[in-house]
Amino acid sequence: MHLNSPPQRAPVTYVPVSMQKQLAANRRAIAGKPYERFFLPEIEVPAEGARLLRAGPMPREQTLTPSIADLGRLIDHAPDFPDHGYALLDGPTAYAQSRVVMPDVTTGMFEWWFTWHPIEKERYMLWFPQAHVDNSVVDPARLADTSLSYAERLYDNPNAIDEFIGPSSLKIVIHFAPPASLGLDEDALRRAGLTTSASGTIRVADAPDTTFMVMLHLARDTRAGMELFSRYWIGAHPEFVRFPGGRDAPALLSRLGMDTDGIERLAYEMAVHDMTEFAQLGRILPDVFATFGPT
Amino acid sequence: MHLNSPPQRAPVTYVPVSMQKQLAANRRAIAGKPYERFFLPEIEVPAEGARLLRAGPMPREQTLTPSIADLGRLIDHAPDFPDHGYALLDGPTAYAQSRVVMPDVTTGMFEWWFTWHPIEKERYMLWFPQAHVDNSVVDPARLADTSLSYAERLYDNPNAIDEFIGPSSLKIVIHFAPPASLGLDEDALRRAGLTTSASGTIRVADAPDTTFMVMLHLARDTRAGMELFSRYWIGAHPEFVRFPGGRDAPALLSRLGMDTDGIERLAYEMAVHDMTEFAQLGRILPDVFATFGPT
Numbered sequence: 001m002h003l004n005s006p007p008q009r010a011p012v013t014y015v016p017v018s019m020q021k022q023l024a025a026n027r028r029a030i031a032g033k034p035y036e037r038f039f040l041p042e043i044e045v046p047a048e049g050a051r052l053l054r055a056g057p058m059p060r061e062q063t064l065t066p067s068i069a070d071l072g073r074l075i076d077h078a079p080d081f082p083d084h085g086y087a088l089l090d091g092p093t094a095y096a097q098s099r100v101v102m103p104d105v106t107t108g109m110f111e112w113w114f115t116w117h118p119i120e121k122e123r124y125m126l127w128f129p130q131a132h133v134d135n136s137v138v139d140p141a142r143l144a145d146t147s148l149s150y151a152e153r154l155y156d157n158p159n160a161i162d163e164f165i166g167p168s169s170l171k172i173v174i175h176f177a178p179p180a181s182l183g184l185d186e187d188a189l190r191r192a193g194l195t196t197s198a199s200g201t202i203r204v205a206d207a208p209d210t211t212f213m214v215m216l217h218l219a220r221d222t223r224a225g226m227e228l229f230s231r232y233w234i235g236a237h238p239e240f241v242r243f244p245g246g247r248d249a250p251a252l253l254s255r256l257g258m259d260t261d262g263i264e265r266l267a268y269e270m271a272v273h274d275m276t277e278f279a280q281l282g283r284i285l286p287d288v289f290a291t292f293g294p295t
Numbered sequence: 296m297h298l299n300s301p302p303q304r305a306p307v308t309y310v311p312v313s314m315q316k317q318l319a320a321n322r323r324a325i326a327g328k329p330y331e332r333f334f335l336p337e338i339e340v341p342a343e344g345a346r347l348l349r350a351g352p353m354p355r356e357q358t359l360t361p362s363i364a365d366l367g368r369l370i371d372h373a374p375d376f377p378d379h380g381y382a383l384l385d386g387p388t389a390y391a392q393s394r395v396v397m398p399d400v401t402t403g404m405f406e407w408w409f410t411w412h413p414i415e416k417e418r419y420m421l422w423f424p425q426a427h428v429d430n431s432v433v434d435p436a437r438l439a440d441t442s443l444s445y446a447e448r449l450y451d452n453p454n455a456i457d458e459f460i461g462p463s464s465l466k467i468v469i470h471f472a473p474p475a476s477l478g479l480d481e482d483a484l485r486r487a488g489l490t491t492s493a494s495g496t497i498r499v500a501d502a503p504d505t506t507f508m509v510m511l512h513l514a515r516d517t518r519a520g521m522e523l524f525s526r527y528w529i530g531a532h533p534e535f536v537r538f539p540g541g542r543d544a545p546a547l548l549s550r551l552g553m554d555t556d557g558i559e560r561l562a563y564e565m566a567v568h569d570m571t572e573f574a575q576l577g578r579i580l581p582d583v584f585a586t587f588g589p590t
Contacts, residue, residue, distance in 0.1 A: 010305045010306050010308055010342075011305050011308075011342050011345060011346055012308050012309070012345070012349065013305055013306075013307050013308045013309060013340050013342075013345035013349070013567075014307070014308060014309035014345070014349065014567060015349040016560075017559055017560050017563050020349060020350070020351045020352075020563075021351070023351075024351065041350075042346070045308050047305075047306050047308075050306060050307070050308035050309070051306055051337070054307065054308075054309065054310040054315060055315070055336075056315045056316070056318075056319065057315075167560075264312055265311075265312050265462075268312050268315075272308075272309060
């Protein structure tokens with residue numbers, strides 16, 4: 001599973017009609033921007049990853065919860081899980097995971113990306129031309145302030161997102177947070193070389209005090225390129241009580257009318273979305289960074 | 296667009312969760328059947344066809360209606376239309392089209408397929424392992440009677456189908472019919488070499504007297520293999536008044552709660568379904584025919 005050669009890519013064979021229409025709108029929005037040439041709608045995904053996902057949900061014993069113990073297992077055994085997977089967990093909770101190696105990408109570029117792209121929504125569209133609609137942070141001046149550290153720019157600077165996860169668009173707010181605040185052991189991360197994190201809790205835009213999603217992006221530099229491990233839990237996992245407002249997640253799910261089948265579909269859609277956007281980011285980031293990154 | 300070399304195939308990168316579950320059920324159903332080895336869930340589609348479809352609906356001027364004049368245009372200019380496409384037409388009506396060349400397949404094999412597969416629902420599953428659920432005809436003995444002609448076996452022998460078109464399954468009844476009865480000019484078909492038809496009107500199972508879909512499969516033998524031209528109109532096209540109960544199609548659409556957006560999504564899903572099932576049929580038919588066809 002973990003060959004050093006990059007995985008075989010396949011053109012995406014299905015895009016929901018709503019996302020096809022978003023692509024046309026995004027194409028108009030990005031016209032004339034200095035980075036327009038990096039807007040590449042010919043999206044591709046790892047062929048083997050797509051096969052893994054369409055073969056059905058993961059066996060339950062391979063999945064992780066957002067418990068502190070399971071976050072520890074993730075850090076210590078990150079490469080041992082399937083490269084792509086989805087499952088329905090307790091709560092109900094949609095679970096999605098991935099491992100991606102990005103040749104010619106470094107964790108430095110990846111951190112830069114998270115401080116650069118939310119400044120203009122059209123930059124965000126580069127990342128997934130069919131699915132990304134809007135993006136902003138509460139304090140863009142601080143996000144753009146290169147005299148500050150990555151942590152100082154990103155944390156406590158809520159990031160409002162509008163994006164398609166499958167056929168429906170979702171308005172959410174990402175609260176990027178220090179790894180330790182999420183229950184990730186800093187020493188264990190260091191031992192594993194996972195020097196970069198873009199992780200946090202997520203709220204829906206109209207319920208800003210309720211954690212209904214926990215997202216991890218943990219990355220390290222390897223000889224083959226940057227290796228990124230991602231995890232998503234969306235819904236009302238019992239472990240959400242550890243996070244701000246997580247106790248209210250079950251009531252929120254009810255109010256949103258999300259049932260178990262819908263949550264399982266969301267898990268698959270989230271996994272497909274993640275696989276697609278990180279394939280795309282790996283493809284464009286070296287050139288985008290070379291053109292717009294710090295000189 | 297019309298090279299003689301077979302198009303490049305790509306693994307299908309997205310399968311709805313409902314169809315992933317159907318695959319597991321179909322795998323159990325087919326276990327032990329003599330044709331089980333032709334049940335191949337690693338579905339592929341022509342890469343360029345998938346790109347065409349995900350780029351959005353066709354320009355209206357390239358689409359055809361089910362009018363007699365447009366059926367004539369189809370026969371006379373069949374290869375001049377894009378190989379895969381979908382659109383929203385008046386009615387509203389979902390429109391989908393394709394052109395597929397199947398190396399090593401003949402129109403004789405194709406006709407045989409339509410008399411062989413509806414005898415057992417598991418045979419139908421070979422054609423699209425994730426999407427095909429059930430299949431039967433009113434008079435299976437007549438369909439199987441090799442002393443009769445293709446027309447005598449297929450026509451006036453309604454074919455009840457249960458299949459996924461996108462995430463939802465659809466119970467329909469196909470009434471295969473002689474081309475002339477649909478408004479296709481027999482002389483024009485002969486001139487174009489389109490010697491084989493598996494075309495007809497389609498009703499939903501619980502409204503058996505209302506045409507809500509017209510389907511054309513017109514085929515000819517070429518040096519590269521069988522060339523198949525398909526068209527689907529689903530909904531309430533004004534031209535449906537030519538077909539049995541077609542006048543009631545608008546009321547049926549209302550009752551089914553299908554709005555314009557839903558019909559446009561159905562057009563794309565139908566086009567993706569058609570592209571997938573005919574890629575799969577082309578892949579298995581030569582071997583299935585060699586094993587189970589007339590000796």
